[in-house]
Amino acid sequence: MSDLDSRENPYNVTNASRIYFLPNLMTAGNLFCGFLAVIRCIQAYTTEKLGHTGEEVTNFYWQAVMLILVAVIFDSLDGRLARLGGRQSLFGAEFDSLADVISFGIAPALMVFFLILSPAQGYPFFQKIGWFIGFIYLLCAAVRLARFNVITNPLLRGPKSSDKDFLGLPVPAAAGTVASLVLLLLRLIEQEKALRQWALALPFLLLLIACLMVSTVRYPSFKQIDWQTKTRVRTFIFVGGVAVLLIMLQDVAFFFLFLGYIVYGLVRHWQREGRMRKLRVLRKLTVKKQSPSDQ
Numbered sequence: 001m002s003d004l005d006s007r008e009n010p011y012n013v014t015n016a017s018r019i020y021f022l023p024n025l026m027t028a029g030n031l032f033c034g035f036l037a038v039i040r041c042i043q044a045y046t047t048e049k050l051g052h053t054g055e056e057v058t059n060f061y062w063q064a065v066m067l068i069l070v071a072v073i074f075d076s077l078d079g080r081l082a083r084l085g086g087r088q089s090l091f092g093a094e095f096d097s098l099a100d101v102i103s104f105g106i107a108p109a110l111m112v113f114f115l116i117l118s119p120a121q122g123y124p125f126f127q128k129i130g131w132f133i134g135f136i137y138l139l140c141a142a143v144r145l146a147r148f149n150v151i152t153n154p155l156l157r158g159p160k161s162s163d164k165d166f167l168g169l170p171v172p173a174a175a176g177t178v179a180s181l182v183l184l185l186l187r188l189i190e191q192e193k194a195l196r197q198w199a200l201a202l203p204f205l206l207l208l209i210a211c212l213m214v215s216t217v218r219y220p221s222f223k224q225i226d227w228q229t230k231t232r233v234r235t236f237i238f239v240g241g242v243a244v245l246l247i248m249l250q251d252v253a254f255f256f257l258f259l260g261y262i263v264y265g266l267v268r269h270w271q272r273e274g275r276m277r278k279l280r281v282l283r284k285l286t287v288k289k290q291s292p293s294d295q
Helices: 003-008 021-049 054-084 090-115 124-151 171-188 201-213 233-248 250-294
Strands: 165-167 218-220
Touching (some): 021 090, 054 090, 090 171, 124 201
Antiparallel strands (some): 165 218
């Protein structure tokens, strides 16, 4: 192997283990936010068990939600910085997945378990199976990340290849959906100081999201977006207006943004499956029409 080939080979020991500062700093920020989100969930639960006011407990959960959403931003930045600077390495990919397990696996699972499935909500059934539902979500998140690392491995797909779609719901989008829904519920029940009437919603959503993460439904990736692309003034104003609405109506907007992403992937998957079924039927009809003449 020539010296040039050795430098470009992602499995060269030096290349594979390189730690590029900016991309991995973003990944560390992602991990830090996930770690703090876990701490806030534990603090909220212990505060509630000690009999403190609902406002104090809600504030801890609100901070946990914000930390998970900030972790989503950090996660989107690390890959973008690595691709822009040509600073991708196998170490960075593995580090990113390990951070994602904490921020988008353990943190949302604990949040739902403590907030909705906790014994304090008065549902003995959830008290018995709540831990299992949280584990299923965590397991699917870990499997989704492991599968992503395998199918994007340069040894299997080549260092120059790229896909425009994710196979399965991305873990950050799954965690963002859970966190944004919790944020919405916290605002809706702020006056009631109780979550009992909403306890039936999140377990089923958590299981649905878990199934989507390990499914074959394809979701669009924004990796290929060129942020330097020229655009019309109307488009720029529209995007700016949407960003302002997200900031002003964050309690509602973030949830419907993530929910829209999930629904878009499902609708597109069903449409693709419908087209494939029609093609299979047409092929069968074509074969049947041709078979008598062949005989």
